[in-house]
Amino acid sequence: MHGAGNDFIVLNGIEQDLSDITRDQWKSMAHRQFGIGADQILLVEKATRPDADFRYRIFNADGGEVEQCGNGSRCFVRFVLDQGLSSKNPLRVEVAHAVLTLNAKIDGQVEVNMGAPIFEPALIPFNPEGLASLQEFHEMLYALALNAPAQHDDWVGVLSMGNPHAVQVVADVDSAPVLEEGPAIESHPAFPNRVNAGYMQVINRNEIKLRVFERGAGETLACGTGACAAVVSGIRRALLDSPVTVHTRGGDLHIAWDGVIDDVAQPVMMTGPATTVFEGELEI
Known part of the structure; x- marks a missing residue:
């Protein structure tokens, strides 16, 4: 499927x-x-x-x-x-x-x-000790400092959608260094369970393009939790408004999030396709 x-x-x-x-x-x-x-x-x-x-x-x-x-x-x-x-x-x-x-x-x-998304570092899990940080509206951003000093757009927002994500904004997702940087972000020592690396290009306030280098799988044509994490991070950075259409290389996902109400993070709603390709049997 x-x-x-x-x-x-x-x-x-x-x-x-x-x-x-x-x-x-x-x-x-x-x-x-x-x-x-x-x-x-x-x-x-x-x-x-x-x-x-x-x-x-x-x-x-x-x-x-x-x-x-x-x-x-x-x-x-x-x-x-x-x-x-x-x-x-x-x-x-x-x-x-x-x-x-x-x-x-x-x-x-x-x-x-x-x-609901999780922002508490210990629960992501994420250890920001020693990392440069800055706040952009409601989102705390971190510089992972891979091989060179981070530019502003290289700063990542970190959260969990049941699995950990590091999301950065890029000017052009097609030329973003997903395959070059993705493995280094995935295995960065700040993430004890590794992390999914998201690269988000903002098209307008309700539309983004997204590529994700997934831990243990490499870049995939789409990542559902990555789409949720990117939209949440974008809303918290005041770059996006819900709902958001997420264009991945494999198709579109639709994400809605009402934010944090009375200090309680609201659940993220994701809508997208599910397709069966073939059925078969495998002997082990």
Whole structure:
């Protein structure tokens, strides 16, 4: 399946036991030459908590398990409904640290309540000690100082959408050094669990272009949590107004966020496509 070009292997872990699959086996499945090929692998399982209908786990192309995947959540709900695993809509789905509400629409789009963004450094997790910083409206920006002194546009806003993101504004996303800088940002020592590196070009107050270098996967054609993080950061920097259309290389996502009300961050709503490409069987 894919969500705006961000592609996934989606596995039914309810009707078969996949608990013994190793990291190397996940990595082999995701390999584009020797396996099926995917940015991430999604494993559908029974819920472990009473307020959820299902649980899903996410494995990156490097075989490592991660907390959250926005495009994957849309594919998840489409898979569950199309496979007849549930007829409920909307669905409540358990991920690593939260329960998401997913609503499949009749036009083929899926709306996801992605939960509230997290700004507390320790919870992202992010250690800003020793980094230069400045405040732009409501957003604190940091200079990661990779190989050269950061220019103003190289400063990043840092937040979590269930997974960590570092978002910077660039003049032209097509010429941004995503592949050159992305690996260094991903593994920067300020992020103990690594980080997704987002490059955002503001077109107008309701429209951006976005590229994301995802931890454990490299640059993908779209990143749902990255789109949410970019819009939140842009709104906090007073560059954007909700709702925002996010143009990725794989398609468009639509993000809405009401900001922080009475000191409480509001949930981010994401709408986008979820498409099945093919079904098959794999022997392990």
